[in-house]
Amino acid sequence: xxxxxxxxxxxxxxxxxxxxxxxxxxxxxxxxxxxxxxxxxxxxxxxxxxxxxxxxxxxxxxxxxxxxxxxxxxxxxxxxxxxxxxxxxxxxxxxxxxxxxxxxxxxxxxxxxxxxxxxxxxxxxxxxxxxxxxxxxx
Numbered sequence: 001x002x003x004x005x006x007x008x009x010x011x012x013x014x015x016x017x018x019x020x021x022x023x024x025x026x027x028x029x030x031x032x033x034x035x036x037x038x039x040x041x042x043x044x045x046x047x048x049x050x051x052x053x054x055x056x057x058x059x060x061x062x063x064x065x066x067x068x069x070x071x072x073x074x075x076x077x078x079x080x081x082x083x084x085x086x087x088x089x090x091x092x093x094x095x096x097x098x099x100x101x102x103x104x105x106x107x108x109x110x111x112x113x114x115x116x117x118x119x120x121x122x123x124x125x126x127x128x129x130x131x132x133x134x135x136x137x138x
Contacts, residue, residue, distance in 0.1 A: 001050060001067045006032060007119030008039060011127060018123035020116035029070055037077045046082050048074070051089030051122040085126065092121045 006024040011017060021039075026032045040048060050071050053063040060068070068086070075084050096118045100110050 001032065001070045002115060003027060003066070005115045006036075007115030007117065008036070009116065009120035009123040010043060010045075011123060015127055015130070018120045018127055020113070020120045023112070023116045029073065033070060033073050033077050036074055040078055040082065041080075047085065048078075048082060049085045049087050049123050049126045050074070051092060051119065052086045054088055054090055056090065087122055087126045089118070089122045092118045092125070095121055 004025060004027050006026070008021045008024060009018050010021045011019070024032060024035050026035060036048075039045065050067065052067055052071075053061075055061045055064075071084070071086060078084075096114055097110075099117075100106070100114065105113075
């Protein structure tokens, strides 16, 4: 959840693979929450994973506090019972940019996709953790 752009990612039904879904370009917090709630309802989302931009030392800066505020508004606005998760997103954008550099994707093309691909990285990290955590006893 950024100040202007928010990337949205979804995953397959088996919760194995995350993929970019859309980019919401909205600076109004209330309109952003409305758009996110629409996606939850239309796509029948059961878990919402929201990236929390912690500082490298793990502390919460201005961006993280901003995201937490929107996150709580989002939770209150969703009318159905779903799971909400704040997930540490440190280095997700850096990782996406590195991948774009390796693929030689630059300029406007990159700017248009970086947030939705970063959202996909965040969701994939959560899914990988969830599967490794629950499969440890197997």
